[in-house]
Amino acid sequence: MPRQADNDDGRSLRAVNYDEQDGVTAPAIPRPATRGGFDAMAPDADEFLQRAGRGDTDAFAALYDLLAARVFGLVRRVLRDPAQAEEVTQEVFVEVWRYAGRFDPAKGSAIGWVCSLAHRRAVDRVRSAQASADRERRVGATFGPSDAGAGYDEVAEQVELRLEYERLRRCLDGLTDLQRESITLAYYSGYTYREVARLVAAPVPTVKTRMRDGLIRLRDCLGVGA
Template identity: 55%
Template sequence: MPGPHPTDLRDGGAVRTRRAGDVRRPCASAPGVHRHRAAPAHRPGPHRARRVRRTSAAPGPAGWGTLAPVPAPSTPPPAVGSVEEHLLRVAGGDQDAFVHVYDTLSPVVHGTALAVLRDPHHAAEVTQEVMVEVWRTAARFEPAKGSARTWAATLAHRRAVDRVRSVQAQRRRDQAALDADVPRPYDEVAEEAEGNLEAARVRHCLGGLTDTQRTAVELAYYGGLSYREVAARLDAALPTVKSRIRDGLLRLRDCLGVVA
């Protein structure tokens, strides 16, 4: 068999033999030959999440739209047969439901009112007023804000405090009316006037006594001395002092018009 056809290929002074069937590649340095680079293979890069347009009314960063609103948690309906469920029926005018509400809540209302008022009569009246208010304002009850018992107790406490203030104000008005209308006692007016008049008359009548009689009477009845003390004060005999006082009193009785 014929051997490979040698071909002189010079590359840096070395001679390389080309076998038959080899394809000769053009040299990049040869004139007229342009070498094209192959397109780089696709390299998988980090995964990028697609941007999602927000659709809510809350503003977000520029180009991102708005955030979707988060729905508020819904309040579960009251349990069937509970006082809360009956109270909601009362709001619709259900009188049969109010019977159940009254039997359940009136003890709570009465206990709250009695704790504030300390008076069974006023507590009973407040209980009736509050239960009427429950019937009229049942539509204002909101189960999400508390139980029916708490709501009724709040109404009772508010109404009981109002009753305390009303009772206190009424007592003050009554006392003021009594103070203004009650006349002064007789002793404070009549006796004072009579005493002044009597004192003037006594002084006038005392002026009609002799000096010795007047002195003895004044020491005994205005000075509070005994007959013996008057005698010692006047340096007179006891019988003489008694006689002066007796005669002076008789003349005073006649002057004042006192009937014996």
């Protein structure tokens, strides 16, 4: 690492000396394991993303290999259309590259950072002007409250059968129907809470609250957080 070589003049205390390229205090100390064992690949992703932030294209390629299936899977789930999903996935990774220098590992994991960027972009696309008229129709007419549960069934179908995600399924099953529908329709189909309220024929404040208390219940069930 260059930062080691820089200090080889022997006048320096290694523990204090460091260079930063992303505005983060980052002495060469490995990060502790991430929460809950959900992401064994998290430390790799963090390292690859930080290196990508310094212009390392090999590290960026490694990051792509690690996360492409997640990003594409999530984006396609929200957009439904494989061609659009491919386009958005490409945009997401290029944006990851552009902003990699601004990733701050003190504020969260690289996987979380990439994942939430991908989700936001997918949702932006699905809500874009082109799609909105179409969606309005669907929300208003085609979908009725009885169809709302479909969101969850499809998700359940696609949930990977890894042990960790078995746990997620169990935790989802522990929610009330309205909590589960509100969360899955919002997250996996990209609806706003107002749209979800119309879909499930529930008052807007109720849906807002169910999203929050449902997520809190999931958080506790999954053992996520501080």
